[in-house]
Amino acid sequence: MTGDATLRYTSAPHRREAILRRIEVDGYVAAADLVTELGVSSNTVRRDLRRLAGDGLIRAVRGGATAADASAPPFADRSGQAADAKRAIAAAAVRHVQPGTAVALDSGTTTLEIAKLLPVDAGLTVITHSLPAIAVLAPRPDITLIGIGGQYGRDTRSFGGPETLAALEHLSVRTLFLAATALDGSGVYGATPYEAETKRRLIAIARSTVVVGDARKFALSAPIRVCGWDAAERLVTDGVPAGFSGVETELAR
Template sequence: MTFSVTGRLAEPVRYTDAPRRRDELLRRLRAAGYLSATHAAADLDVSEMTIRRDLGQLELDGLAVRVTGGARLPDGDGVPFELRTDRSAAQKAAVARAVAALLPPDATVALDSGTTVARLAELLPAGLTVVTHSVPVLTACAARPDLRLIGLGGVFNPATRSFGGPAVGRALEDIAVDLAVLSATAVGPSGVFCADPYDAETKRALAAASRSVVVAADGSKLAARAPIRFAPLDAVSTLVTDSSADDAAVRALTAAGLHVDVAGG
């Protein structure tokens, strides 16, 4: 029960304005990874039909995926990190091995969050300096005395098991990075995309601090969609994908001027 400063019972907050209501639904969805339509309707004091319409619009905008009883974040972003690690495991492993072969000796390398990059962290050659905001990458590299590790702080995101936000960008202002390895939710001729604005901000900061950028994305990402472009193709030196990628999609990216390395192809 909520009371106002006068001691009277306060009126519940009503989200009768659709854009404001959808913003609140998206905020809750990003915080938890999954949103129950029934619970959201009760909390926001609107009908379940209204919530379902809102979730349908968020899905059209590429910000959510409708599932039984509610919605989740796109491309598995609402699925626990450990479960996403098992998806396309062989393809991600192939991409990770191919990226590891591209890393310059004794370089300073920035590693993004994401399950493919987490696999890469297990394959790093000795002598690198690793800069990262990813907890799985930090954990893997901390056990390696032959690596130098620089951790980036910020606000923790349980869905990606990484830190993010403005603090990452500020920390990177004082670090010279030779190469950044970034993950992506989707890759196409118009650029490289993700599903979360805070994640996009972090990826842009990593790219801006680096002399060159490699995007590590299994073949499914070349057929995926996501709402937020964090880099145009001309900001990427190389895309590393795997042989499950659609040939036409690879040709389209190559025609757009991107160097594509197909692992196992």
């Protein structure tokens, strides 16, 4: 960065304007990148992010910030939304579970419904970083449960971060049930970079990926693209927009 550019960002209003522009374009910005781009200290960047978050202009997340409207509602709020649709989707999704195989459950309210409906005495191994799913499956002696730890996220009630990614690296599953913050014709979206990276790692260890999400997800937006539809075998949902043809779709009723 040139000296002129550095001088430009010694003004707090100019720095914050630059941060907002970057988030508007990219949906997310890492604090470490802002230190380099703005030519200021990490403490200054943290103060700017706190101020913008306090004003409701951005959402501060681990390692950076996203757009203010990028966050999904807390898990407890989401669990009551489209509850009937989620149960129907889960009932359809579990038909794709093959006995005697390893299954991965992404974190989410729909995948929690899948955890509740996994077939009994099917010889399954289940891998998940979702704390509610772990709690549902832990009492079941017929399931081999592998819980993936890391930094706990209260909004998602799941674990994430480098420790989670490292734990997943050497695992392999037959089927992954992948949740989404938002869906569109080009693929699956997540709310934060950490969430998206965990989803990508889960996709990488799975032979088959089944995306699960209710129709409302097509009306929502999220800043981080997780994957295109070419990464999934099918979508199980209760409805899709007219003309949608991104992947084989199974409608739950």
